[in-house]
Amino acid sequence: MYISAWKSAAGSSASRARPHYIVAVTALAACLLAGIAVLGQSPPSVDSPDTTRDRVNSQRWWPTKGTVPFAAFAGASACGECHSKKTSSQLTTPMAQAAVRLEQRAPSPEIVPGSLQLGPYLYRISSGQLGSRLAVSSGRQSIIASIAWIFGEGVHGQTYILDHDGAFYESQVSNFAALHGMDLTPGHTRVAAGNLKNALGEQLSMSAAARCFACHTTYATTDSKFDASRAVPGIHCEQCHGPGVQHIDAIHADQREEALKTIFNPALLSPAGSVDFCGACHRTTLDVVESTEAYGPINVRFQPYRLEKSRCWGTLGDARLTCVACHNPHEPLIHDASSYDQHCLACHAVRGSESVGHDATPAVCPVATSNCTSCHMPKSDVREMHAQFTDHFIRIVRAGEKYPN
Secondary structure, three states: OOHHHHHHHHHOOOOOOOOOHHHHHHHHHHHHHOOOOOOOOOOOOOOOOOOHHHHHHHOOOOOOOOOOOHHHOOOHHHHOOOOHHHHHHHOOOOOOOOEEEOOOOOOOOOOOOEEEEEOOEEEEEEEEOOEEEEEEEEOOEEEEEEEEEEEOOOOOEEEEEEEEOOEEEEEEEEEEOOOOEEEEOOOOOOOOOOOHHHHOEEEOOHHHHHHHHHOOEEOOEEOOEEOHHHOEEOOOHHHHHOOOHHHHHHHHOOOHHHHHHOOOOHHHOOHHHHHHHHHHHHOOHHHHHHOOOOOOHHHHHOHHHHHHOOHHHOOOOOHHHOHHHHOOOOOOOOOOHHHHHHHHHOOOOOOOOOOOOOOOOOOOOOOOOOOHHHHHOOEEEEHHHOEEEEOOOOOOOOOOOOOOO
């Protein structure tokens, strides 16, 4: 559901002028990160430190980096020996449930059978003793592909990764919760009659598949080689914290200082680095700026970009406003709006200056002091996804205003 829109952001060169504040963030980030010596936490590239591409290239570890040998990873169960509470709760998060690998010779309860007529093509999804399959037919012609993976937790929708003739395809149709059925996968375009194979979906190159799997699975790419057979469904410990074997060996050897150096700790990142860290899959500001396909309401899904548009963020970033300041990545997502009030009111609790900065006193809302996000972070419709997403661009919302890109 996401790879088509992601590719241009991850692999393109800048075609638009960058916002002026990026220059300031670039310089500050380089200074803030210069002294960090923990695994992979070296200073980012001075040129363009805020794109995922440059973060991956400049850091020894980043969430979508796949250069580390497979043998360097310990596995989530090894992490649980010391961090059992975190590993147990993390399994209940949306990230941990971002993918499902399907059995090839058995029915899959995750599959919702159904059909959809999309232009000249009829799509049918089924699951039985032969496995789960997507069949596409037009007139007397038909083509069938195995559904190897489901990507997406299913709250809004799920996209199928097909295995056909030894290649992966991102399915042309996805299942949407609001529809209780299928529609065109976001980022895809309708296929004209007479091209049955293309009607299956988009065939993924090795690099595109690697990027896709990097944000839905763990261990799919190691030693710079993509291998879906090694992929563990969902995002787990080492996809964010990096390889753990050296860390665990140091712990067992009672070398605590060495242990701290051999695991990646995102808590040590600067505010901009922290948000970019999450942006490796959720899109950084510069990923969006450099994309030709991430403008308009669709970019409400790219929370790091939206967050950094907020006045609260300022020009230098603020540790009180990073993704992890409100969302604990080791615990399930909290949906109750009032639970986030404490974060807003930690700054907006005393009436003061209208200016916003690290030392300034932010203004107090004259309307209410509860359910802050319901007004200042409204939900926005993404039509092609048949769902609403919370807009992380924190602002005073004016009635009738157009979507602020």
